[in-house]
Amino acid sequence: MDFAPRDDRATLFFDVDGTIIHHPADADTGETVANAVPTPAVVSAFHRLRDEGHHTFICTGRPLCLVSQALRDLRPTGLVTSAGACLVIDGKVASEEVIPEDVLVETIERIVDAGAQVLLEGTEGCVALVPSGEKYHGIPGVATARDLDGVRRVSNMRFCKFSYEDDQLDRVCELGGFLDRYFVRYDLGLGCGEACLIGLDKATGVRRALEYLGIGFHNTYAFGDSENDLPMLRAVETPVAMGNALQSVKDAAVYVTRAVEEDGVPAALEHFGLL
Known part of the structure; x- marks a missing residue:
């Protein structure tokens, strides 16, 4: 895979649950984690970003074993899983930290x-x-x-x-x-x-992904909705909160997009001229 630097290439980090996957209020969390899929608009956005040469990372609290095929089919550049403890590039674990x-x-x-x-x-x-x-x-x-x-x-x-x-x-x-x-x-x-x-969070995963690619802070974006996304949002140039995000997450963002069930991620990407 070509990771050569390019001035207009963005690097984007996307939380999953509550950001690109909707959890209805009355739905069973386990069933949603196992079976929910991104909307066609989200799928199209990921593929268009890749076709334009941008780097995309799923940055989720889910461990790798719970990253569904539907999420892998988004064809991201890599996966940051277990809330930053594991980095996967090209289907291979590049780094991992476990509880002693x-x-x-x-x-x-x-x-x-x-x-x-x-x-x-x-x-x-x-x-x-x-x-x-x-x-x-x-x-x-x-x-x-x-x-x-x-x-x-x-x-x-x-x-x-x-x-x-x-x-x-x-x-x-x-x-x-x-x-x-x-x-x-x-x-x-x-x-x-x-x-x-302690000391291991989504920001850790962001830093390791950027180091792996050999690129810096410039033109980096993150999208999230919950407390474990706060370190990730602080680790990028442009933090984006979902419309359904906790207030603390909205307060940490430079832009609040629509809710996940309203395809807030594609809307934000259009707002920033990335789609």
Whole structure:
């Protein structure tokens, strides 16, 4: 792939959920993550950007294993996944950081003690940690475990982050003192939140992508809607918030476009003359 610098070539970073994928208020989050697809306008925008020589990156909290074929079919230059922990270029993992095993082990043990249900997310797979032993009703096809031994049996213990539904927030918050030593927690604005390693966020992924391409800050754009997008927005020249974004995200943007369900990304690209 040709990554030669060009003065008018933009580099763009797009969040997925709430930015190029719509989550209806009454929809099941797991089903949306597994099955929702970008609109024809978004698909066309990605292909036109590529044809014009711009660099496009999906920059998502989703781990690589949950980046659907519909998203890959957008043919981005690369993928920043696990909220910045993993960079994929040309289908190959260029960099990846996982939770250190000692921290992971203690995190799992404390989550189990608190009775919280979380989704441990890794590049190669996810595990729903369900201490109660109840049936997991989240993302289809995900392995489940009740405790640390169970997680070891069904995974390679390489996780980048974990997420949780809002109804688990009180139990997660019980771990506040411990979690705050290692993780930053974000409200995703979709009825769920996530915890990422301190110092590792979407801005990390943006910097690594730009370094890989050998280009700088100029003519960079980012599009997002939730708290975990804030580091990404601060890492580019032109931060754009969706019309459905949290207020903190809108406050960090230089432009607020239409909502995701109104094809806000293609509208913003037209506003900036990129389409």
